[in-house]
Amino acid sequence: MLFPRLIDKFILLFLASWLTSCGSSARVLNFPFDAAGRGLNSTASELTPHLSRRYIVFVSDRRNSQDIYLYDATERRLIDLPGLNSLDVIASHPGISEDGKTIVFAASRQGRSDIYLYNRETFQLRNFTKNLAAEVRNPTISADGSRIAFESSENGQWDIVVYNRSGKPLDLPKLF
Numbered sequence: 436m437l438f439p440r441l442i443d444k445f446i447l448l449f450l451a452s453w454l455t456s457c458g459s460s461a462r463v464l465n466f467p468f469d470a471a472g473r474g475l476n477s478t479a480s481e482l483t484p485h486l487s488r489r490y491i492v493f494v495s496d497r498r499n500s501q502d503i504y505l506y507d508a509t510e511r512r513l514i515d516l517p518g519l520n521s522l523d524v525i526a527s528h529p530g531i532s533e534d535g536k537t538i539v540f541a542a543s544r545q546g547r548s549d550i551y552l553y554n555r556e557t558f559q560l561r562n563f564t565k566n567l568a569a570e571v572r573n574p575t576i577s578a579d580g581s582r583i584a585f586e587s588s589e590n591g592q593w594d595i596v597v598y599n600r601s602g603k604p605l606d607l608p609k610l611f
Contacts, residue, residue, distance in 0.1 A: 538555065550563040
């Protein structure tokens with residue numbers, strides 16, 4: 436019984452040292468509550484937040500549909516995303532590039548899941564996986580916005596795939 440306790444203590448010490456060795460001290464972000472839903476904290480559910488420098492992108496059910504929201508932590512305000520959200524889509528797992536220009540997310544429409552890219556400069560929404568005959572989920576985007584990784588069931592199992600921004604799969608070396 437002593438050995439499992441030592442392992443638990445080692446894991447806790449490792450996690451504590453890893454978390455505190457990130458170069459900067461941790462801090463709690465405190466944003467005011469806004470009952471009208473114009474801020475970061477509201478009475479609605481806020482799901483799967485993703486932080487990238489000054490931006491926090493998340494899913495919320497504020498308007499009785501599962502939509503993507505973008506919060507500017509520096510200016511402390513929600514940012515409009517024209518053309519992004521629609522009533523016939525259930526959005527999930529958003530991510531954002533480091534510069535805040537590109538949002539990636541998974542969405543389900545009429546029983547089909549796809550990965551979408553939204554360009555904040557042009558307000559263009561693009562179905563990134565419309566030509567992929569597979570279920571997809573859990574996208575993420577590289578800091579520079581050049582690569583998108585997500586899970587795909589194309590091979591009959593959940594694999595992680597990486598594509599360049601133009602939609603071409605990257606030829607990555609096999610690890611196993």
